[in-house]
Amino acid sequence: MKNSYLGRWLRDVLTIFNMELKNVLHDGGVMIIFIAAGFFYPILYNFVYKNGILEDTPIAVVDNADCSDSRRMIREMDATREIDIAYRCTSMEEARDLFARRKVNGIIYFPSDFGDRLAGRQTATFSIYADMSSFLYYKNLLMGSNFVMLHEVNNIKIERYSFDGLTDAQADQSVNTVLYDDINPYNRAFSYSIFLISAILMLIIQQVMFYGMSMSVGTMREENRSFASLPDSLNGHGVGRVVLGRGAVYWLRFMIIGIYVTCIVPAMFNFPQRGSYGEILVLLSLFVTVCVFFCMTWSTLVTRRESAFILFLFMSPVCVFLTGFSWPTTAFPAFWKYFSYLFPSTFGCQAFINMNTAGADLETVGQLLNSLTVQGMVYFVLACLAIYVENFALKRKDEIDSAIRSVEDSIIEHGEKIGNHIEKRLTR
Helix, strand or coil: CCCCHHHHHHHHHHHHHHHHHHHHHCCHHHHHHHHHHHHHHHHHHHHHCCCCCCCCEEEEEEECCCCHHHHHHHHHHHHCCCEEEEEEECCHHHHHHHHHCCCCCEEEEECCCHHHHHHCCCCCCCEEEECCCCHHHHHHHHHHHHHHHHHHHHHHHHHHHHHCCCCHHHHHHHHCCCCCCCCCCCCCCCCHHHHHHHHHHHHHHHHHHHHHHHHHHHHHHHCCCCCCCCCHHHCCCCHHHHHHHHHHHHHHHHHHHHHHHHHHHHHHCCCCCCCCHHHHHHHHHHHHHHHHHHHHHHHHHCCCCCHHHHHHHHHHHHHHHHCCCCCCHHHCCHHHHHHHHHCHHHHHHHHHHHHHHCCCCCCCCHHHHHHHHHHHHHHHHHHHHHHHHHHHHHHHHHHHHHHHHHHHHHHHHHHHHHHHHHHHHHHC
């Protein structure tokens, strides 16, 4: 075993593992990213979105219609959990002043022809103006007004059928042909924190690993070192061992962070945890593995240490959107749909949301796991290729530098001979 190929292979991987571990431990910036971001980001996000449910958002109403229909809708909006009709204004100027002084977080406006258009069987409109400084204000105003509007539309239809000669029962049956119950079993309170944090938690693993690894690569290049340098004992071979040896350092570290993020943090903030911990651990193992190869591939393009922070600002919102938590992936344009396949978070976040929030099992998210597996194999090959290309370039660079030094030495030597020869001629 000691002198076998497998034994040498394991020793090589362990040697590279130790080298990479020392590099990471001696880089204070990388350790801050891994520890501070990995362990404190999930806590920070949860505290920021702790109040994921906002009730009785203060709203100003401008009722220029002053009819029975508008007054009934205003009463029903005030009765919802989302909206509190705090002020009834006589003009939009008055409502804007309240909005500017932060007395209200939105305005509802009924035009003067609202009641006349309903009486004339025409389309009537009312307008809402939301405070977009917080998504919760917008959500509450939109949801509360939509609930009331849908209810009123049914009542208006029933009234119009009654005017056409139908009985109340016939009118009700014509409008409510198919009865339905709106049941949301996984987020009944429409909490924004549950809606968002499930996607954010898995994304943190990918983003923190990428920025830490990119900082490490950038530091090596600034110090004229390379992450692709193969140990002398490998005689220029063993690219796969370099990838696995380096990757094992990050895999072990982020498995610990991943267990903390996916199991401990949701329990700390009483988030729904309907998935099996064992199955979530299987997902986490696969996701972290793919993230390691993904980060090793793309971090090779980093040339400077600070580049990671620029990428952080640019890519984080994009990756959040591409998880599909706020917009269905089936509605993505073709470009963004295929672009999302570059990131492990696209499949990992969707699988985690389905398992942890909705209680899905591994078989249910099997397609997402298969996509992650294919993605992992592709990125492993690309990571090996990146190491090989970098190492090949380093060798050629050394050969070129050596040739240049030889030429320079030859020029200097011939220059000295010529100089000595000229000096002798001049002394004669």
